[in-house]
Amino acid sequence: MTKAQKRRMDVTEMRMLRWICGKTMLDMIPSSVFRENLKVRSIVDKLREERLRWFRHVRRRPLTAPVRRVEALTVDGVRRRGRPTRRWEDRIKLDLKELILTEDMTSNRMAWRARITIDE
Structure with missing residues (x-):
């Protein structure tokens, strides 16, 4: 999992937790509060x-x-260029x-x- 994928998963998860609690970003409630209230990791x-x-x-x-x-x-063959x-x-x-x-x-x-x- 790349950093970008990890960040997108975190963002999506927090959107779902806020939605479950009936809150939005405009309510300015920290993410930790939602995790504590719902008891999720x-x-x-x-x-x-x-x-x-x-x-x-x-x-x-x-x-x-x-x-x-x-x-x-082990797979034989030539690897692609790059990382x-x-x-x-x-x-x-x-x-x-x-x-x-x-x-x-x-x-x-x-x-x-x-x-x-x-x-x-």
């Missing part, structure tokens, strides 16, 4: 949590599982770094769930 944080849940699921699969075999798959697009694997590495996690932690389900869950 950021959609971007929720996406990261779900990404890491899937990562744990994939890591616990045997190496012969199709999901694990695709990870090791490479961000892969799922790259995003996971950044998420693990942000939350100070390692791949070894995926074996303990309860500890992993506790570390990736973002509280209100």
Whole structure:
């Protein structure tokens, strides 16, 4: 997800939260007030949590599982010019770094769930 996409998701989410509460931007109420009243987390944080849940699921699969075999798959050919697009694997590495996690932690389900869950 790019910064622009993240910003658009945040804006859209806040528009929906304001709409649920029956308020507009003209009411000049901070975004944090809506989050506290509705007891919701950021959609971007929720996406990261779900990404890491899937990562744990994939890591616990045997190496012969199709999901694990695709990870090791390499595609021959010439890459396009310019900056490479961000892969799922790259995003996971950044998420693990942000939350100070390692791949070894995926074996303990309860500890992993506790570390990736973002509280209100």
